[in-house]
Amino acid sequence: MSKIRVYELAKMLGKSNKDLLSMLEDLGVEVKTHMSSIDTEVAQLIEETVKSEEGKHTPQMQKEETMVKEKQCVRVRKTATVKEVARLIDVPVAETVKTLVDAEIMAPAGTSIDEAILLALGEAYNIEFQFEEEGSAPKEEGKTLSAGRPVFHGDHMEPRSPIVTVMGHVDHGKTTLLDYIRKTNISAREAGGITQHIGASTVDHEGKKIIFLDTPGHEAFTAMRARGAQATDVAILVVAADDGLMPQTREAINHAKAAGVPIVVAVNKIDKPAARPDRVRQQLSDIGLVPEEWGGDTIMVDVSAKTGQGIPQLLEMVLLVAEMEELKADPTVTPEGIVIEAKLDKGKGPVATVIVQQGTLHRGDIILLDSTWGKIRAMLDSRGRQVSKAGPSTPVEVLGLTSVPQPGERFILVENEREARDKTAKWEQIKREAETVTSKRMTLEELYSQMKEGEIPQLNLLVKCDVQGTCEALCAALEKMGTSEVGINIIHRGVGRIAESDIMLASASNAVIIGFNVRPDKNAQKIAEVEGIQIRLYDVIYDVIDDVKVALEGMLTPTIREEPLGQAEIRQVFKVPKAGKIAGCYVTEGTIKRSARARVIRDGVVVWTGSLSNLKRFKDEAREVNAGYECGINFAGFQDFREGDVIEAFELIEERRHLD
Known part of the structure; x- marks a missing residue:
C-alpha cells in the first residue's frame, strides 16, 4: 500500500500542516509530526472530508451566489499573498488555489499576488479588487468594507523568514553546501533568487526566503549564546555519509540542543562510493537524534553539496520546520536585533552586519548597542544595494557606528544622540568597575x-x-x-x-x-x-x-535533627522597668544554653517556640546554666508566660547526607 507524507498532502490541499494534523487527530489517525506518512486510503478520506466541509464554497456555487449580488469592492495590500486574499474574501484557501488552477494560474497559498491573480479571482467571485495606497494609515480592526467583509489590520504579528546556521565536523561539507545554495540562487537571480553575502545569505525557495548565517562553526554560535543572544531558528547539521559521527558533530549537536534550536540533518556526500547514509542514521539514533522515517522526530535529508542532489528537498524541510515553529514578528514595534558580524573598513569606518528581529529599522535611526552607538547613515542589503528600511529577519550592513561592536551584541532604538552617549558612558563605567573584580563562576x-x-x-x-x-x-x-x-x-x-x-x-x-x-x-x-x-x-x-x-x-538538602538540652520550671515572674517580664526559673534537668531554641509548655500544650534573648545567673550574663541552679530568662518576642510553665531547651543539628 502506497503512502504519502502529511506535509505533502497539506500542500496538495492548500491546508496548513497544523490544520491537517488536527483533522487527522479528529479522525483518530495517530501521527507524530508533519513528516509522518499515512496510507493513501486515509489521504483520500481527508481529501473527501475537506471537500465536504468546503463544498458550499466551490467556485460554481460561489459564482451562482454572487451573480445576484452587487459587485463587491475589496482593498488589498500590494504585498499580500493568495492566502491573505482568501481570508479577505472569506473563501477557503484550498478552493481559492483550485480556482486559480482552473484559470490556468499555478499559484500556491504563499504566492504574492499580481494583477492576473486578482483578475481571475475577481471574475470567479464577482469582486473588484483595489490596491491600498502605500503609506496610508491602516484601518482599525473590526472595521468592515462597504460589502461587509472584514479587514485584517489589527494584528501586526506577521510570519518572518527563518534564520539558519550550518554546523558540523570539519571537512564534512558545510562551506560547499552553502556555496552550492548560493550559486543556485545566483544563477536564478532574474527569477527572484538572490545572494551576495554580508555575513548572512538570503536565499529564495518556492517564493519564501531563508536567511543563512555565514559565520562558520559552532564557536561563534555559542559565543553569541554566551552573551544572552539567540539569532538562530533552525540548525542544519551536516554529516558526511562516508565518514559518519565525529567529535565536532557531537559538539555541534550539544550546542544546538543547549540553545533549544531544532535540528535538520543533511547527510552529505551521498554521491561518493563509500557513502553509507543508513550508518549515519544509526549513529545519530544512538545519541538521541532518531530519523522521522524510523519513528523519530528528526528530519534527515540525503544530499550532495557537489552535485546538488537533495538540496531543494533540504530547503523545503527547513521551511517546513520553520512553519511548525510559527516564526512571527511585529514590523510595527520599536526595532531591535543582533549583531552577527562587525569589522573596521578603511573606507566606510566601523561596519556591522545586523539582523532585525522585531520592528523595522530605518536609515537615520539612532541605535544603541552593548559597547557602542551610532546614527545609521547608510544600510546595505545582501546584494550590496542601499536600502532605506529593513524589517524582521532582514540582514543588513549598517554604517555610522562610533566604534566596532562584538558579534552577539544586541541593538535597540533610542530617541536622540544625547541619550545614546549617556547610556554608553554609564555602561563603560560599569564595565571598568567590573574589570577590577575577578569574574566569579561556580566551583x-x-x-x-x-x-x-x-x-x-x-x-x-x-x-x-x-x-x-x-x-x-x-x-x-x-x-x-x-x-x-x-x-x-x-x-x-x-x-x-x-x-x-x-x-x-x-x-x-x-x-x-x-x-x-x-x-x-x-x-x-x-x-x-x-x-x-x-x-x-x-x-x-x-x-x-x-x-x-x-x-x-x-x-543534598541536609537532615535537620533536634538535640534535647534540658528543662526548667518558671517559679516566679518579675516585672523589670524597660526590660519587661523576666522568668525566674529553676533548671530541673540537663542544661539551658543562651544560644538554644526553647519551647514554653503549659499543661502539656506547647504555647510558644522560639529563641532566648537573654540568660542570667543573678545579675551576670550566662552562656549556660546547669541542673540544680536558678536563672533568669528573657524570651525573644514573647512575654505571655506564667508561673508553673515548663521550658524545654533544644538545638537543631544539620547533618550532611551522603549518596547511597
Whole structure:
C-alpha cells in the first residue's frame, strides 16, 4: 500500500500542516509530526472530508451566489499573498488555489499576488479588487468594507523568514553546501533568487526566503549564546555519509540542543562510493537524534553539496520546520536585533552586519548597542544595494557606528544622540568597575552554599578526555551518580584538548570543565581565567568520581535533627522597668544554653517556640546554666508566660547526607 507524507498532502490541499494534523487527530489517525506518512486510503478520506466541509464554497456555487449580488469592492495590500486574499474574501484557501488552477494560474497559498491573480479571482467571485495606497494609515480592526467583509489590520504579528546556521565536523561539507545554495540562487537571480553575502545569505525557495548565517562553526554560535543572544531558528547539521559521527558533530549537536534550536540533518556526500547514509542514521539514533522515517522526530535529508542532489528537498524541510515553529514578528514595534558580524573598513569606518528581529529599522535611526552607538547613515542589503528600511529577519550592513561592536551584541532604538552617549558612558563605567573584580563562576566547593540559596538545581559538567573509550566510560559513571534530588547534566563530552569553544560553552551553561589526560591550550586558559571558569584536571577516574560525589552530596538538602538540652520550671515572674517580664526559673534537668531554641509548655500544650534573648545567673550574663541552679530568662518576642510553665531547651543539628 502506497503512502504519502502529511506535509505533502497539506500542500496538495492548500491546508496548513497544523490544520491537517488536527483533522487527522479528529479522525483518530495517530501521527507524530508533519513528516509522518499515512496510507493513501486515509489521504483520500481527508481529501473527501475537506471537500465536504468546503463544498458550499466551490467556485460554481460561489459564482451562482454572487451573480445576484452587487459587485463587491475589496482593498488589498500590494504585498499580500493568495492566502491573505482568501481570508479577505472569506473563501477557503484550498478552493481559492483550485480556482486559480482552473484559470490556468499555478499559484500556491504563499504566492504574492499580481494583477492576473486578482483578475481571475475577481471574475470567479464577482469582486473588484483595489490596491491600498502605500503609506496610508491602516484601518482599525473590526472595521468592515462597504460589502461587509472584514479587514485584517489589527494584528501586526506577521510570519518572518527563518534564520539558519550550518554546523558540523570539519571537512564534512558545510562551506560547499552553502556555496552550492548560493550559486543556485545566483544563477536564478532574474527569477527572484538572490545572494551576495554580508555575513548572512538570503536565499529564495518556492517564493519564501531563508536567511543563512555565514559565520562558520559552532564557536561563534555559542559565543553569541554566551552573551544572552539567540539569532538562530533552525540548525542544519551536516554529516558526511562516508565518514559518519565525529567529535565536532557531537559538539555541534550539544550546542544546538543547549540553545533549544531544532535540528535538520543533511547527510552529505551521498554521491561518493563509500557513502553509507543508513550508518549515519544509526549513529545519530544512538545519541538521541532518531530519523522521522524510523519513528523519530528528526528530519534527515540525503544530499550532495557537489552535485546538488537533495538540496531543494533540504530547503523545503527547513521551511517546513520553520512553519511548525510559527516564526512571527511585529514590523510595527520599536526595532531591535543582533549583531552577527562587525569589522573596521578603511573606507566606510566601523561596519556591522545586523539582523532585525522585531520592528523595522530605518536609515537615520539612532541605535544603541552593548559597547557602542551610532546614527545609521547608510544600510546595505545582501546584494550590496542601499536600502532605506529593513524589517524582521532582514540582514543588513549598517554604517555610522562610533566604534566596532562584538558579534552577539544586541541593538535597540533610542530617541536622540544625547541619550545614546549617556547610556554608553554609564555602561563603560560599569564595565571598568567590573574589570577590577575577578569574574566569579561556580566551583565545586561553592555548590553547597549556592544550593542553600536555591540557585543550583543540578551540576553541569563539560567532559574532555584523551580517547573516546575513556570518555564514554567516565561519562557513564558520572551519569549513574545522579539521584531524584540532585542530578548531573553533562552538557558536552568530547575528545582532545580543552579549546576556546569549550570555555565559551561552559560560560554559557555555568558548567565546570572536567579534563582527563588533556590540558587546555594557552588561549583557552586565558579565557577561562577571564571568565572565571573552573577547569579540573585528572589522570585517575576514581579521583573524578570522588570529587563529583562530594559536590553532589553538598547539594543534598541536609537532615535537620533536634538535640534535647534540658528543662526548667518558671517559679516566679518579675516585672523589670524597660526590660519587661523576666522568668525566674529553676533548671530541673540537663542544661539551658543562651544560644538554644526553647519551647514554653503549659499543661502539656506547647504555647510558644522560639529563641532566648537573654540568660542570667543573678545579675551576670550566662552562656549556660546547669541542673540544680536558678536563672533568669528573657524570651525573644514573647512575654505571655506564667508561673508553673515548663521550658524545654533544644538545638537543631544539620547533618550532611551522603549518596547511597
